[in-house]
Amino acid sequence: MASADLPAGLLDALRQAGRVVFLTGAGVSAESGVPTFRDALTGLWARFRPEELATPEAFRRNPQLVWDWYRERRRQVAAVAPNPAHCAIATLQARLPHTLLVTQNVDGLHQRAGSVDAVEFHGNLFTNRCRGCGHTAPQGDPQLAAPPPCPECGELMGPGVVWFGEAIPGEALERAWRGASEADIVLAIGTSGLVTPAASLPEVARQGGALVVEVNLQPTPLSAQADFVVTGPAAQSLPAIVAVL
Numbered sequence: 001m002a003s004a005d006l007p008a009g010l011l012d013a014l015r016q017a018g019r020v021v022f023l024t025g026a027g028v029s030a031e032s033g034v035p036t037f038r039d040a041l042t043g044l045w046a047r048f049r050p051e052e053l054a055t056p057e058a059f060r061r062n063p064q065l066v067w068d069w070y071r072e073r074r075r076q077v078a079a080v081a082p083n084p085a086h087c088a089i090a091t092l093q094a095r096l097p098h099t100l101l102v103t104q105n106v107d108g109l110h111q112r113a114g115s116v117d118a119v120e121f122h123g124n125l126f127t128n129r130c131r132g133c134g135h136t137a138p139q140g141d142p143q144l145a146a147p148p149p150c151p152e153c154g155e156l157m158g159p160g161v162v163w164f165g166e167a168i169p170g171e172a173l174e175r176a177w178r179g180a181s182e183a184d185i186v187l188a189i190g191t192s193g194l195v196t197p198a199a200s201l202p203e204v205a206r207q208g209g210a211l212v213v214e215v216n217l218q219p220t221p222l223s224a225q226a227d228f229v230v231t232g233p234a235a236q237s238l239p240a241i242v243a244v245l
């Protein structure tokens with residue numbers, strides 16, 4: 001995408017914004033080779049059943065099956081690199097005065113691209129969390145073959161991601177909500193906007209007076225409320241913004 005193809009007014013809005021919030025989803029990592037969740041055919045939830053892999057009940061029923069699936073995701077993510085979308089967000093964070101990055105992604109690619117202090121709304125693939133006592137620890141060996149016992153309570157630890165039916169970590173929720181309500185502009189990038197509470201953040205920001213920008217390959221439920229819609233791959237759209245900001 002050429003910078004000239006960006007919606008009129010978007011660059012001025014970004015230049016004038018005091019506080020900018022980025023809300024990112026799986027589409028940002030798609031061009032690194034990490035599968036999204038809901039894209040037809042390639043999305044993870046098109047090929048696997050979340051209730052067998054991404055719930056506390058699934059882990060209680062078959063911890064090894066769940067562990068093996070996340071171990072494979074750890075392997076996949078460790079083998080890929082951040083793409084120009086991650087790098088453009090890190091550059092914008094460095095250039096703009098006040099930004100907050102809220103990501104639903106658990107892959108750590110924003111941090112590897114240089115983003116600091118990301119709010120990991122759905123946790124991190126490379127940590128472990130005990131569902132018994134809540135203890136969280138770095139994963140250490142990403143290819144550990146079986147779920148380790150929790151050093152605090154002895155229950156099996158699972159991956160440090162938020163599963164269906166689990167609460168968003170309190171600090172992440174609080175920072176994201178405060179950031180959205182104080183924002184001048186929020187950019188929702190590569191997210192289907194179907195999973196709450198993350199999907200509510202642009203609306204929280206809008207109610208606080210923020211402009212809403214959507215960057216996506218295709219329309220989503222957010223598109224109708226967005227002030228600016230940038231249609232195209234994030235790895236092209238975001239560098240096009242950086243090039244002229």
Ligand code: OAD
Binds near residue numbers: 036
């Ligand atoms: P989804 O898979 O639901 O949506 C991905 C979005 O990215 C879609 O709207 C695509 O059109 C868009 N997209 C794909 N490739 C893109 C590209 N190259 N550039 C721009 N947009 C692109 O992923 P999320 O919205 O992140 O939760 O899903 C939200 C949550 O649902 C995930 O965090 C995960 C999942 O269940 C947990 O793991 C708790």
